[in-house]
Amino acid sequence: MSVTDKAEYESGYDFVVVANRLAVNRVTNEDGTTGWQRSPGGLVTALAPIMATSEGAWVGWHGAPDETLEPFDHEGMHLHPVPLSDEELENYYEGFSNGTLWPLYHDVIARPLFHRHWWDAYRKVNQRFAEAAAKVAARGATVWVQDYQLQLVPQMLRDLREDVKIGFFNHIPFPPPGLFAQLPWRHSVMKGLLGADLIGFQRESDARNFQRAVRYRLGHYIKADQVYVPLDSETAAPLEGFTADPARGTAPRQLSSPESGTFRLSEAKAFPISIDTDRIVELSNDPKIIARAAQIRAELGNPETIFLGVDRLDYTKGIRHRLKAYEELLQEGKLEVGKHTMVQIASPSREGVESYQVLRDEIELTVGRINGEYDTMGHTAVRYLHHSYPVEEMVALYLAADVMLVTALRDGMNLVAKEYVAARKSGTGVLVLSEFTGAADQLRQALLINPHDIDELKAAMVQATALDPEDEKKRMRSLRRQVVSHNVKRWAEDFLARLDQL
Incomplete structure (x- = not known):
């Protein structure tokens, strides 16, 4: 299909977002009817105003699953549903996306599985998304593809619509070349991503990892974040027989250079994502939410220090590590139930995936053991809540907590850390932050730790309980300046401005 074949492209949309999920959730009204509600996530918040003003x-x-809907409009957005069968969700989403790519891209904390039928489903679904985007995009439109579930879409869309400008943003880390090389379909994934004019990553290290993988495996010339993608299909063929050693810095001979043929440029660079700061700040000033924060502290027995963890229940988040550190501090008498307590929010995640079921069982057993050993009649050591909560309740928790524990073993960004900082308008509060989160690149005044080092994590937790008040406020003021000035709206504008320049 070519752009010249479709006259209706002239009446399409100038800005198209392609994501695994629509920007709305189905809800049931009080009268029993169903309707749609805008998703509360930061991505939707950032892009909805842009969509409203640019068609x-x-x-x-x-x-x-197994339901086909016609396109519909909601709150200024045209929504184009892509149908997925129950089998496709099992193979494309739970399988290849979350059983193969997620663990591989998160440093193989869990073992990735490589099943060919998962890959076949992933490719098939990506093609369907690309065709849907090609159908709704106007001539010369900007199309922004989101995240690791759709890495093949950029090149598939380019094959269908050479006239559109394509951006891609990866919301999770991109692994070092040595890990990425394990993926049997690595060349197809790289070529899929290189179909975009601009490929965005959370961290500079992620962009460098991608560039190195492209150089080692495809032999493309790279200069100043720009990849020279050969238009000659023979030159662009993957080097299936070449084995590179990234640790030694070796690479295949350059198959492409600016002087040796015709190229299309694809730029790969970091655009750190952020949060809807204004919304969090607004809620943190709400008297009802401030009162709820005081109520939470009272319900916990008004301890001197509340440690808070807020995560999806995922093996990358380091929940087990922080529980181990907390338990050892209780054993050693450096923390005391009554004076100190931990609240752990673990929202349900991918409950159909076996590794997540095992993780849930392990964490619940650990919490039960800690509480059985250290609870008193009046106080609980760990208040564990396996629920999802509305943003209003989350902000109340941020206001109630004295110390935020973000101990991820690997994280693209970790927006919870930024939400906690945005909510702490008083200038108090301590953020203990894993150096393996993308947020650590911006939030340098946090207490940065290596979560694999339990002793270091324990020391940071004790330090957080006794931090000098002036040092605490100085750190938080610096953190808030960074978060408030770099919100999700600015992230979207920076990415789209750069895409428009290319």
């Missing part, structure tokens, strides 16, 4: 469309799955 935007959002392409994504609507959340129900």
Whole structure:
């Protein structure tokens, strides 16, 4: 299909977002009827105003398997549902996306599985998303593809629509070349991503990892974040027979250079994502939420220090590590139930995946053991809550907590850390932050730790309980300046401005 074949492209949409999920969730009204509600996530918050002013469309799955819906409009956005079968969700989403790519891209904390039928489903679904985007995009439109579930879409879309400008943003880390090399379909994934004019990553290290993988495996010339993608298909062929050693810095001979043929440029660089800071600040000033924060402290027995962890229940988040550190501090008498307590929010995640079921069982057993050993009649050592909560309750928790524990073993960004900082308008509060989160690149005044080093994590937790008040406020003021000035709206504007320049 070519752009010249479709006259209706002239009446399409100038800005198209392609994501695994639509920007709305289905809800049941009080009268029993069903409707749609805008998703509360930061991505939707950032892009909805842009879509409203630029005739935007959002392409994504609507959340129900084996159901086909017609396109519809909601709050200024044109929504184009992509149908997925129950089998496709099992193989494309739970399988290849979260059983192969997620663990591989998170430093193989869990073992990735490589099943060919998962890959076949991933490729098939990506093609369907690309065709849906090609159908709704106007001539010369900007199309922004989101995240690791759709890495093949940029090149598939380019094959369908040479006239559109394509951006891609990866919301999770991109692994070092040595890990990425394990993926049997590595060349197809790299070529899929290189179909975009601009490929965004959370951290500079992620962009460098991608560039190195492209150089080692495809032999493309790279200069100043720009990849020279050969238009000659023979030159662009993957080097299946070449084995590179990234640790030694070896690479295949350069198959492409600016002087040796015709190229299309694809730029790969970091655009650190952020949060809807204004919304968090507004909620933190709400008297009802401030009162709820005081109520939470009272319900916990008004301890001197509340440690807070807020995570999806995922093996990358380091929940087990922080529980181990907390338990050892209780054993050693450096923390005391009554004076100190931990609240751990672990929202349900991928409950159909076996590794997540095992993790849930392990964490719940650990919490039970700690509470059985250290609870008193009046106080609980760990208040563990396996629920999802609305943003209002989350902000109340941020206001109630004295110390935020973000101990991820690997994280693209970790927006919870930024939400906690944004909520702490009083200038108090301590953020203990893993150096393996993308947020650590910006939030340098946090207490940075290596979560694999339990002793270091324990020392930071004790330090957080006794930090000099002036040092605490100085750190938090610096953190808030960074978060408030770099919100999710600025992230989206920076990415799209750069895409428009290319």
